[in-house]
Each structure stands twice: as structure tokens, then as C-alpha cells.
Amino acid sequence: MATLLMLTGSTQASVEILPALSLLPHQVRVLPAEASALVIDTPPCDAVLVDGRHELARARTLTRILRTTGIGVPLVLVLTEGGLSVVQADWGIDDVLLTTAGPAEVEARLRLNTGRLARDQEDDDAHxxxxxxxxxxxxxxxxxxxxxxxxxxxxxxxxxxxxxxxxxxxxxxxxxxxxxxxxxxxxxxxxxxxxxxxxxxxxxxxxxxxxxxxxxxxxxxVIPPGAGESHTDVTTAPATDRLR
Missing domain, CATH: 1.10.10.10 (Winged helix-like DNA-binding domain superfamily/Winged helix DNA-binding domain)
Incomplete structure (x- = not known):
């Protein structure tokens, strides 16, 4: 089970924004889509979902700001089919999810994105x-x-x-x-x-x-006592394991 953060300007529940979530075991936390609070303290999560169904311009601004903070989890934009024609690479998102996506597709996209991010981090740590x-x-x-x-x-x-x-x-x-x-x-x-x-x-x-x-x-x-051993150390389970 993964922990997902849903950012939205709507008062709707997460399962109304992305219905497939009601059929998946993940824990979803819904927060207002306010960049100022998130830049200071983004709650721990395995992926961030941004609601772009009705306010694409606002969603674009938010995703760009989040990307500049060095967010360390996949950033996924949730939108309607009509929004696909305007989404650009410079929005800083890792993937998109249509509101009509089924649970298998949602699960697969989350798993693939967290897996890709984990591999990228391993490549960075190799240096x-x-x-x-x-x-x-x-x-x-x-x-x-x-x-x-x-x-x-x-x-x-x-x-x-x-x-x-x-x-x-x-x-x-x-x-x-x-x-x-x-x-x-x-x-x-x-x-x-x-x-x-x-x-x-x-x-x-x-x-x-x-x-x-x-x-x-x-x-x-000389490594001081209690400071740990050398080279890359990963103490938490990969995000891919939490999505299984």
C-alpha cells in the first residue's frame, strides 16, 4: 500500500476526482492546492497527484513550483481527456492520469513511475x-x-x-x-x-x-564511532515495494 498526496482546489473526495482509487488499497491524503504551504513542508508520500480537471493553468503553476523544490516522488497530473491537448513537458510532471482510468492502469502507472524514480536515484548514488x-x-x-x-x-x-x-x-x-x-x-x-x-x-x-x-x-x-559505514546506504524500502 502506498501513501498518495492529492492536491486539489475542489472540496470533493479523492475517489470523486479519480474514481479508480476507491478500488485500490492506497492511503490518500487530500490537501488544498496551495504552493506556499507545500514548498515549506510537503508531507511524506510515495507520489503526488495534482487535480487538473477544471483549473489547468493553476495546476501547471503548481506542478512547476513543486518541481523546482526538488520533490523526490513522482508528480502525476489528473485531468480530463480535453486537457491532454495542452499539457507540455515543461510543466514538470512525470505522468498524466485521465479521470476515467481504471484501477489497473492507475496502479501500473504509479508502480512504473516510482520504479523509474528509484532507478534514477540509484544511478545518482553510484557517484x-x-x-x-x-x-x-x-x-x-x-x-x-x-x-x-x-x-x-x-x-x-x-x-x-x-x-x-x-x-x-x-x-x-x-x-x-x-x-x-x-x-x-x-x-x-x-x-x-x-x-x-x-x-x-x-x-x-x-x-x-x-x-x-x-x-x-x-x-x-577515521569514521567516528556511531557515524556509520562508508558508501551509499539505503535504509528505507524502495517505493516499488510499497506499491505491491
């Missing part, structure tokens, strides 16, 4: 390295410490990425010089120490120990 509270995105060359972006140079980013990929593993300065700077780099190992010092400064006093020093050996990435 992300997570070690403790540190998140490194190889695709965008960005790094974060919790919710705080880290302003790193290219080599600082590469150094953090390399260490975070192997939490707990100790690297000598010579290894880091070869693997991060390259075998054709002719500088000394002092370069590694300088970059580690700068990286620690950007992590801040409370987090500088994430880059640990192993005396007379080198450096390693």
Missing part, C-alpha cells in the same frame, strides 16, 4: 561516496560535511575522495603522492602534509580528526 558524515560526489566534484558544503581545491577534493573511499586504511605519504598526484609528479612528500593540513582546516576543529595521522607512517580516514 557518491559516503564515509561517516562526509559525502563526496564524483560526478559534480562536490563534497559535504553533513549539510555543510566544503570549498575544496581540486587536489584537496581528490585527496579527501581517495581517503574516504578506503576508511581505516593507512596510506603512506609516498602512496598518496603517487595515487593522488600521479607517478609523474616530482614534488616531495611535504606536499601531502600541506594538503592534509589545509583539508583539516576546512573540515573545522570539530572534524579535523577525520583525517588521522599514523605516526611515522602516513594518514587514514
Amino acid at each position: 557518491v561516496i559516503r564515509s561517516g558524515n562526509v559525502e563526496v560526489d564524483e560526478a559534480t566534484y562536490t563534497a559535504r560535511l553533513g549539510s555543510r558544503p566544503l570549498d575544496l581545491t581540486f587536489k584537496e577534493f581528490e585527496l579527501l575522495k581517495h581517503l574516504a573511499q578506503h576508511p581505516g586504511r593507512v596510506f603512506t605519504r609516498q602512496q598518496l603522492l603517487a595515487e593522488v598526484w600521479g607517478y609523474d609528479y616530482f614534488g616531495g612528500t611535504r606536499t601531502v602534509d600541506v594538503h592534509v593540513r589545509r583539508l583539516r582546516a576546512k573540515l573545522g576543529p570539530e572534524n579535523e580528526t577525520l583525517i588521522g595521522t599514523v605516526r611515522n607512517v602516513g594518514y587514514r580516514f
Whole structure:
């Protein structure tokens, strides 16, 4: 069973807007189609249905606003057959449902859209390295410490990425010089120490120990107790499972 959010300017029940919902086991929450409240706090749900039967212009504005917020669930527009001729890709919706759609079609479209979104999120996570509270995105060359972006140079980013990929593993300065700077780099190992010092400064006093020093050996990435393991972690069941 999925949780669906129905946004409408009507006072009708969800089963009057999309009758097929009366034959499906999903939980439907109906809210006014007011963008201001939703931008601040969109209730948890598996999909958002927008009622566009009578006010397509209003529905278009709402779907565009919701899309700009980075909504993480499928956005589906419910409309009559006459509305199909005006719907455009720039409305930001994932799919449309006619009010006359049967329960099998509604269920299939919800399942396919949530499944597609789950795959897209998995593809995005494939580029992300997570070690403790540190998140490194190889695709965008960005790094974060919790919710705080880290302003790193290219080599600082590469150094953090390399260490975070192997939490707990100790690297000598010579290894880091070869693997991060390259075998054709002719500088000394002092370069590694300088970059580690700068990286620690950007992590801040409370987090500088994430880059640990192993005396007379080198450096390693240290995950604080209770911070979790590295790499992508998905703790909730995929939306596709909730629709089965």
C-alpha cells in the first residue's frame, strides 16, 4: 500500500476526482492546492497527484513550483481527456492520469513511475561516496560535511575522495603522492602534509580528526564511532515495494 498526496482546489473526495482509487488499497491524503504551504513542508508520500480537471493553468503553476523544490516522488497530473491537448513537458510532471482510468492502469502507472524514480536515484548514488558524515560526489566534484558544503581545491577534493573511499586504511605519504598526484609528479612528500593540513582546516576543529595521522607512517580516514559505514546506504524500502 502506498501513501498518495492529492492536491486539489475542489472540496470533493479523492475517489470523486479519480474514481479508480476507491478500488485500490492506497492511503490518500487530500490537501488544498496551495504552493506556499507545500514548498515549506510537503508531507511524506510515495507520489503526488495534482487535480487538473477544471483549473489547468493553476495546476501547471503548481506542478512547476513543486518541481523546482526538488520533490523526490513522482508528480502525476489528473485531468480530463480535453486537457491532454495542452499539457507540455515543461510543466514538470512525470505522468498524466485521465479521470476515467481504471484501477489497473492507475496502479501500473504509479508502480512504473516510482520504479523509474528509484532507478534514477540509484544511478545518482553510484557517484557518491559516503564515509561517516562526509559525502563526496564524483560526478559534480562536490563534497559535504553533513549539510555543510566544503570549498575544496581540486587536489584537496581528490585527496579527501581517495581517503574516504578506503576508511581505516593507512596510506603512506609516498602512496598518496603517487595515487593522488600521479607517478609523474616530482614534488616531495611535504606536499601531502600541506594538503592534509589545509583539508583539516576546512573540515573545522570539530572534524579535523577525520583525517588521522599514523605516526611515522602516513594518514587514514577515521569514521567516528556511531557515524556509520562508508558508501551509499539505503535504509528505507524502495517505493516499488510499497506499491505491491
